[in-house]
Amino acid sequence: MPSAPWPAPCATKPLDATVTIPASKSLTNRYLVLAAIADGTCRLRAPLQSRDSELMMGALRSLGAVIEEVPGCGDVPDLRVTPIPERNAVDTAIDCGLAGTVMRFVPPLAALIAGTVAFDGDPGARVRPMAPILAALAQLGIHVNNASAGTLPFAVHGTGSVTGGHVGVDAGGSSQFISALLLVAARFKNGIHLEHTGDSVPSVDHISMTVTLLRSLGVNVDDSMPNHWIVQPGPIAAFDVVLEQDLSNAGPFLAAAVVTGGTVRIPNWPSKTTQVGDKWREILPQFGAEVTLEDGVLSVTGTAEIHGVDLSDTSELAPVIAAIACLASTPSTLRGIAHLRGHETDRLAALVAEINALGGDAMETPDGLIINPAPLHGGVFHSYADHRMATAGAIIALAVPGVEVEDISTTAKTMPDFPRLWTDMLSQGSGAQIRG
Numbered sequence: 001m002p003s004a005p006w007p008a009p010c011a012t013k014p015l016d017a018t019v020t021i022p023a024s025k026s027l028t029n030r031y032l033v034l035a036a037i038a039d040g041t042c043r044l045r046a047p048l049q050s051r052d053s054e055l056m057m058g059a060l061r062s063l064g065a066v067i068e069e070v071p072g073c074g075d076v077p078d079l080r081v082t083p084i085p086e087r088n089a090v091d092t093a094i095d096c097g098l099a100g101t102v103m104r105f106v107p108p109l110a111a112l113i114a115g116t117v118a119f120d121g122d123p124g125a126r127v128r129p130m131a132p133i134l135a136a137l138a139q140l141g142i143h144v145n146n147a148s149a150g151t152l153p154f155a156v157h158g159t160g161s162v163t164g165g166h167v168g169v170d171a172g173g174s175s176q177f178i179s180a181l182l183l184v185a186a187r188f189k190n191g192i193h194l195e196h197t198g199d200s201v202p203s204v205d206h207i208s209m210t211v212t213l214l215r216s217l218g219v220n221v222d223d224s225m226p227n228h229w230i231v232q233p234g235p236i237a238a239f240d241v242v243l244e245q246d247l248s249n250a251g252p253f254l255a256a257a258v259v260t261g262g263t264v265r266i267p268n269w270p271s272k273t274t275q276v277g278d279k280w281r282e283i284l285p286q287f288g289a290e291v292t293l294e295d296g297v298l299s300v301t302g303t304a305e306i307h308g309v310d311l312s313d314t315s316e317l318a319p320v321i322a323a324i325a326c327l328a329s330t331p332s333t334l335r336g337i338a339h340l341r342g343h344e345t346d347r348l349a350a351l352v353a354e355i356n357a358l359g360g361d362a363m364e365t366p367d368g369l370i371i372n373p374a375p376l377h378g379g380v381f382h383s384y385a386d387h388r389m390a391t392a393g394a395i396i397a398l399a400v401p402g403v404e405v406e407d408i409s410t411t412a413k414t415m416p417d418f419p420r421l422w423t424d425m426l427s428q429g430s431g432a433q434i435r436g
Contacts, residue, residue: 005380005404006419008397009426014262014302017428019253019421021266022076023048023243024275025414026206029056029101030213031241033109033183035081036065038217040238042081046074047243051413052099059096059106063113064088087160089114096121096152098344098385098413104133104176107156108184111142114160120153124385127151129342132169132177139167140188164188164233170198173342178229179210185231186219196227202339203315209274244270247277249415251320252391253425254280254300258289259327259399261302264425269298276315283311287324308332308373316343318369319388322351323395325371326360338367344413345384354381354393358400378402387413394422 028048033056035042047053057067057079064084072078094110096103096119103121110117120126131150138147140162145155164185171177178194178201185192201207211221211229217239220232250266257264270278271293281298284291286309290301308330314321318337325332340347348364355362358379361372381393383406390411397403411418 003407003409005406006408008394008403008405009423010401010403011256011260011262011398011426013260015256015260015425015428016263017425018265018267019250019425020268021245021247021250021253022050022415024246025050025052025101026209026246026275027243028053029105030179030183030210031239031243032056032060032067032079032081033105034213034217034236035239036060036063036084037109037112037184037187037236038083038238039235040083042083042238043240044079044081045072045240045242046076047079048246048414049076050416051097052101055095055097055099055102056106059094059102060084062090062092062094063110063117064090084113087114089160091115091117093118093120096125098122098125100128100174100176100343103128103130103152104174104180105183107133107137108180110156111137111140111158111162112160112184112187113158116155116157118153118155122385124344125152129173130154132171132173133180136167136169136177136181140164162188164190164192166193166195168195168197171196171201172198173339175201175203175206178207182207182210182214182221182229182231186214186234186236188233191231191233192229194229194231201227202313202336203276205274205276205315212274244273244275246414247273247275247280248316250277250298251280251317252395252422254284254298255320255324255395256398256425257300258284258287258302258306258324259395261304263299263301266298268296269293271296276317279314279317283309283314283317283321286311287328305329308371310335312336316388319347319351319392320395322355322362322369322371323392326355326362326374326376326396327399328371329373331373332371334368334371335365336367337369344386345389347386347389350382350384350386350389351392354389358396358403376400378404380404380406383407383410385410387411387415391415391418
C-alpha cells in the first residue's frame with residue numbers, strides 16, 4: 001500500500017546550514033557505461049548510490065560486466081568495474097525502472113552483445129519517448145522487436161558487433177538520444193557520424209558532458225559542425241575517477257535559502273564542471289539571492305523579497321525554479337522546456353496542477369510555464385513518481401504551512417535519504433554540517 005503523505009517541514013526562521021550532496025547521477029551512470037566497454041578495469045570513487053544507479057549496474061551486470069563494491073575513502077563504497085568480455089553472448093532482460101539513462105543508454109550497448117536483450121520498466125517508463133533511439137538502431141542494422149511502438153517494452157537482437165556509419169536522429173525530445181549513441185560509438189567498427197535532424201536539441205549541456213568525458217578517455221570526437229558529432233573508432237581508456245556531487249540535486253537545498261531568507265552552503269563545489277546544475281550560480285541571483293563561490297564553497301543567501309524571473313532552457317532544474325517562482329512577488333516565465341512533457345511525468349502539466357491545487361496561479365504555454373503571484377495554502381502536493389516533483393513540493397512547504405508531499409520516497413531515484421537531509425538542514429545551528 002502507498003505510504004501516507006510526508007508532512008513536509010515548514011521553516012520557522014531563516015536557515016543557516018551546510019549540506020553535502022551525494023554524487024551526480026548523470027556522471028555516475030555515464031561513467032558506468034564507459035567502464036563496461038573500457039580497455040581495462042575501472043574505479044569509480046564516491047559514486048551515487050540510488051535507484052537509478054542500481055538499475056544501471058543491474059543492466060550492465062546482466063550484459064556481462066563485473067561491478068564490485070570496494071572500500072573507499074568516502075561515505076559510500078567505491079565501485080570496481082571489469083568490462084564486458086569481447087563478443088560476449090547472452091540472452092537477458094533488463095529492468096529500466098523509471099531511469100531515462102538506462103532505457104536510452106543501454107540499448108545501443110546491448111547491440112554489441114550477441115543475443116536478445118529485452119527492456120521494460122515501471123508503468124511510467126512505458127510512456128516515455130524511445131522512438132528516436134530505436135530508429136537509430138534500425139539505421140545501424142540492429143533488429144528491435146516492437147520498435148514501431150516507440151516505447152518500452154522492446155527487445156534488441158545484437159550480433160556482437162555494430163558497423164556504424166552515418167545515423168540521423170531527431171533528438172528534439174531528449175538530449176539522451178544523442179548521448180546514448182556517443183557513449184558506445186567508439187566501439188562500432190567504423191565509429192559514427194551522428195546527425196541531429198530535428199529542431200533545437202534541449203539540454204545541450206548534457207551532450208557537452210558526454211563529449212567531455214569521452215575526450216578525457218582518449219576518444220576522438222569532432223563536434224565542430226552544429227548538430228553533427230563524429231566519433232572515431234578506438235579504445236576507451238580505463239580510468240580511476242572521483243565523482244562530483246550532483247549539482248542539480250543541490251538545487252532544492254539552495255532554493256531553501258532563497259525561500260526562507262537564510263543561508264545554505266554547499267562545500268566542494270567544482271570551479272569547472274560539465275554539470276548543468278552549475279547554472280544555479282546564474283539563476284538564483286535573478287530571484288534576488290546573493291550567491292558566492294569562495295574556496296570551493298557555494299553560498300546562497302536569500303533576501304527579503306523573491307523576484308520573478310524570465311528564463312530559457314532550464315531543463316531538469318525547472319521544477320525547483322517553478323517552486324521558487326510560485327513564492328515570488330512578481331510573475332515568472334519559463335521558456336524552452338517543452339521536452340519536460342516527456343520526462344518521468346509530464347512535468348509541465350504536473351507543476352501547473354499541483355501549484356494551482358495549493359491556490360497558485362500557473363499555466364502552461366506551448367514551450368513552458370507562466371507563474372503569477374498568488375496566496376498559497378496547505379494541501380497534498382503529488383509527486384507523480386517523479387523525484388523532482390517531490391522536491392519541488394518540499395520547497396513550497398518551507399514557506400506554506402500544511403503542505404504534505406505524496407510519495408516522498410520517490411526521491412531515492414537520485415537522492416537517497418532526502419527526507420533526513422532536508423529535516424537535518426532545518427535543524428542545523430550555525431556551523432553545523434550534514435553529510436549525504
